[in-house]
Amino acid sequence: MFARIQPYLLVIFIQVLVVAAITNPQDFAALQSLKSGWENAPPNWVGTDPCGSGWDGIGCSNSRVVSITLASVGLSGQVPGDIADLSELLTLDLSYNEGLTGSLPRPIGNLAKLTSLILVGCGFSGQIPDTIGSMKQLYTLSLNSNKFIGPIPHSIGALPRLHWLDLADNKLSGSIPVSNGTAPGLDMLVQTQHFHFGKNQLSGEIPSQLFSGNMSLIHLLLENNQLTGKIPSTVGLIQTLEVLRLDRNSLSGPVPQNLSKLTSVQELFLSNNNLNGPLPDLTGMTSLNYLDMSNNTFNASDFPPWISTLPSLTTLVMENTNLRGGVPETLFSLAQLQSVILKNNRINGTLSLGSSYSNELQLVDLQNNTVESYTDRAGGYGSIQIILVDNPICQGETQSYCIPPRQANSSYTTPSNCSRPQCRSDQVSSPNCQCAYPYTGTLFFRAPSFSYLGNLSTFLALQQRLMFTFQSHQLPVDSVSLSNPSKNLDDYLTLSLEVFPSGLGYFNRTGISAIGFALSNQTFKPPPFFGPFFYRANGYQYFTGDLSSSNKSSSSTAIIIGAAVGGSVLLLLLLVAGGYAFRQKRRAEIAAKHIDPFASWDRSKNNGGVPQLKGARNFSFEEVKKYTKNFSEANDIGSGGYGKVYRGTLPTGQLVAVKRAQQGSTQGALEFKTEIELLSRVHHRNVVGLVGFCFDQGEEMLVYEFIPNGTLKDSLSGKSGIRLDWMRRLRIALGAARGIQYLHVLANPPIIHRDIKSNNVLLDERLNAKVADFGLSKPMGSPDRTHVTTQVKGTMGYMDPEYYMTQQLTEKSDVYSFGVLLLELITARAPIEKGKYIVREVKLAMDKTKDLYNLQELIDPVIVSSVAPGSLEKFVDLALDCVAEEGVNRPTMSEVVKEIESIMELAGLNPHTESASTSDNYDGARKGDEHPYSDDSLFVYSGAYPHSKLEPK
Missing domain, CATH: 3.30.200.20 (Phosphorylase Kinase; domain 1)
Incomplete structure (x- = not known):
């Protein structure tokens, strides 16, 4: 009898489980559709409750599926249109699953809340559906490294929040779409910072309408297409631009002269086109690291003198550009210069590097020119590779510089500090000398700012940044290894990557997907000198928990299991019913709390x-x-x-x-x-x-x-490992001033911060300044706009003495604190250090009749060599105006902003560019684990003014 009842009880039990599931039924049905359309779906995609039972790659919030992150898990099949039923989905990342093929379904555009659509390195084909333009919340759209064909949809221009647009490495064709009165276009994406369209089949002219001065573009990558016509002069309007790649097209005509106004551009690639006319004068591009104008038909020209004035230049590549005459010695004295490649020109005379050549110089390649002699004034150039093959000087000569060079790729591999063990044939030894199954792939850097691939510290910095990213996201990573850096035919820097698991030596699917997501979603930010990147993963076949089990079972085992299930089902029914009731009560409480989130405000x-x-x-x-x-x-x-x-x-x-x-x-x-x-x-x-x-x-x-580069205080003290030269400090000062100006003038109601200090100015990944910590701030109501009577609070050394004496708080109190901050930017000293107050020390030492106001002993040595004439003096004047004893004599923050903008223009900087240059030199990885939001100042003051706290403890 019990055996006859058992099946019915099981049916009832299953029905109760379905009722008790917390996953939204519509979402569950959509996931089931995905599962049925895919092979190799994660093996734990079983049961009826993806949210409650933790299906791999599925993230939920309040019973709704909000994320699918399944990178590198070996999926194959197609994406069904039912995915559109996941109406609360925010993130979809299916990257590095080459078995995912077919077209993207048009209903995918119904995912109205989606912020990230990331499908890097799959096998998708067909046209990109124009319904993507309906995803108004989309922030990241990465469809690169697939097989998409056809035109770029006009509708992408209707995505107002789009930040990252990567369509590179597909088979897209047609022209670049711009708005035409009836359809949107990419010219409308003024907030987008990344246009990555390289390695496609785009044709036609680059529309001049595409660019405008109010765009936020940082990267414009159009390399390796079939674009024709002239480079539009409107490119020169994008003051935020840092990387410009137009190489490997069929562009013609002269280079617009206003490109020299792009003072933030660090990498400029114009090679392998049909450009003609005179060589452009790029004197104003003071941030330029990498310049390649090779293989064009420019007018014959002597070596341009402006090239020797580019202070940041690391790499000059001008093969086959009709250069003639001699190469000036001043070129080789540029401090950061690494490579000079001038092959196939008409350079003649004597080659001399001079006696003050760059310590970074590694390669001078003048093959196939008419150089007649070579002078080594320094008495031996050490490891510098000089190549003069096919020049008159090498006729009948056997000098090393006359021997055809071999391909020079670096053999760098991440070093280990221990003796690596012998591992089994299918395992690899990690840098920490553990045998494991690593997750492997290749990093592609589309525009690095350097060309020397033998610098150990360069790749160690990248390795450290990778580990910081993985550790900060609590990913199961023990170590990473980089190897075999080389330049490919696209002029991308490629690096082999191995990511080693912690624990048992294997990754599970959750770990692999999380690592893949960090790389596909650009969560990982490489050191700035590596530039934009993408990642291609290899398949991973060593997941834990994938042991196959036999489908065979004996009839006796089945009987035992059946009896056990039958005997337990009644108890389970009671437990499930109780759990369901508790869960329903809990869900009701949560719903009530979300209706009135402050019901419990005490x-x-x-x-x-x-x-x-x-x-x-x-x-x-x-x-x-x-x-x-x-x-x-x-x-x-x-x-x-x-x-x-x-x-x-x-x-x-x-x-x-x-x-x-x-x-x-x-x-x-x-x-x-x-x-x-x-x-x-x-x-x-x-x-x-x-x-x-x-x-x-x-x-x-x-x-x-989260603000990744910590506080300004950490950078000034050297704790963060970020080196701030004078130009970067000016930009930081302007950013902080604009933030405070916004609080005083545009916030509703206006706000007095009350605690402006270097520990409350944060630096993001591009060294933009952000004002933080509003715990002491005071809003100003209209009736009491000018004076706010309040208990005195603030931080010692930054506090306005007038505010302390009168207890009358005004906007000018923030101005005083900001003036102290400006002095801190100049000196890199704490406001109160060893009992000395920086305001008083500057006033005592200052002599306006002398160079740099006689402040050499107080100025931070880091900035001395980079200070533009006259700019520091005006900066000091502004700082002292801000710390005037009486508030009425201090400028407003609006006036402060205008004065800093004026100082920047005096220093040759454009104050309207969005951020600091990303070619910042990082002297090392961030040290320590403190975070900018922690209030770790020892001088936070509230109430009386105890003199015993004037010095650090």
Whole structure:
């Protein structure tokens, strides 16, 4: 009898499980459709509850699927149109699955909330559906390295939030679409920073309408297409541009002279076209690292003198450009010069590198010219490779420079500090000398700023940055190895990458997909001198948990299992029913909390009224706990009087910093409410963004955008490993000033920060300055706009003495603090150091009749060689105006911004470019694990002014 009842009980049991599933039924059905259309779907895609049972690659929020990240897991098949039913989907990354083929379904455009569509290195074909233009929230669109054909859809121009557009390495054809009155075009993407269209079959002219002065483009990559016509002069309007690749097309006509106005461009590739006319004068391109104008038909010309004035030049490639005459010695004295390649020209006379040639110089290649003699004034150029083959000087000579060179690729491999063991044939020894199965692939850097591939520190910096990215995202990575750097036929730098697992020597699918996502989503930011990159993964066949089990089982085993199941089913029914009831209650509580997220706001703790928010997201405690890996020690990145700061990763892949108040403490409650209210209202590129907050289960947490390069204080002290020359400090000063100006003038209501200091100015990945930490800030209401009476708060050394004496807070108090910050930028000294106050020290030492105002002993030695004449003196004048004793004598922040812009123009910089140059020299990886959101100052002051705290402890 029991055997007859058992099947019915199982049916009831399964039905109860379906009812109890927390995954939205529509989302579950869509995932089932994906699973049925794919081979090699993850083996744990079983059951009816993807969210509750943790299907590999599936991220959920409140029962809805919000992310699918399945990079490098061996998927094959097609993407069905049912994917459009995942209406809450934010991220879709299926990269590095070459078996995914066919066209993208048109219904994919119905994913209205999608922010990231990443399909790098798959086998998709057909046309890119124009329905993509319906994804108005799309931020990242990466379809590179597939087999897409046909035109670029006009509709992509209708994506207002698009930041990253990569369509490279496909078979796209037709012209570049621009708006025409009836259809949008790429000229409308003024917020997009990346146009990556290389290695396609695009044809026609580059539309002049495509570019304008209000665009934010950083990378314009059009190499290796079939483009014709002239280079439009409108390219010279994009002041933010840093990489420009137009090589390997059929462009003709002269190079627009206004390209010299692109002062932020670091890599310029114009080679292998039909360009003619005179060689362009690029004198103004002071940031230029890499210049290649080879294989064009320019007019015959002597060696251009302006090339020797480019201070940042590392690589000059001008093969077959009709150069004649001699090469000046001054060229070789450029401090960063590594390679000079001038093959197949008419260079003659005597080649001499001079006695002050660059310490970085590695290659001088003048093959097939008419050089008649060679002078070695320095008495031996050491490791520099000189190539003079097929010049008159080499007729009958056997000198080393007359021997045809061999292909010179670097044999670099990441070194290990131990004796690598003998591993089995299918395993590899890691740099930490562990035998494992690594995840492998190739990194392609599309425009590196260097050409010497033998520099050990260059690749060590890349390795360290890779490990920092993997560790900061809590990925199961033990170590990484880089090897075999070389230049391919596209002039890309290629590097073999091996990523080694921690633990048992294998990756599982979750680990592989997370690593692939970090590389496909551009979460990994290489050192700036490597430039834009993409990654191609090899297949991974060593997943843990993939042991095949036999499908055969004995009848006796089946009977035992059947009896066990039947005997347990009644108990399971009770447990499931109870669990379902509890879950329904919990879901109701969550729903109520989201309807009124401040229902539990506790006014008894002097928190004030419920915060008035504009856009900040309310996170539950469980969500933040999940994003920070249960507030793990590895994610602990700083602490201060407020509490601790943790790194976290949202389901979208966004990196955040979570500022968690000390448990059970009321300290900082008002500051918590203040920051929520103020930051939710301010939106400016020079003000740190508030993602959300958590006020749940007695916790007070603020969730910020993560700013990767730390505080200005860390960079000035050398702690961050970032070297700030004078030009970069000017840009940082301008960015911080604009952020404060926004708070004073444009925020609604206006805001006085009250704690401007170098520890509260953060630097993003491009060294943009962002003003942070609004815990002490005060909003100014209209009736009380000019004076705010308040308890004195601030940081010693930066505090306005007038504010301290009168307790009257105005915007001019922030101006005073900013003036101290300007002096800190000049000296790299703390405001109060060994009992000496920087404002007083500058005033005592200053003598306007002398060079640099006689401040040489106080100026940071790092900037001395890069200071433009007159700019530092004006900067000091501005700083001292800001720290005038009476607020009425200080400038407004609007006036400060204008003066810094004027100083930048005096120094030869364009103040309207969006960010600092990304060719910044990093002297090493970031040191330590402190994070910019931690308030670790020892001088935070509230109340009386204790003299005992004037010096650091």
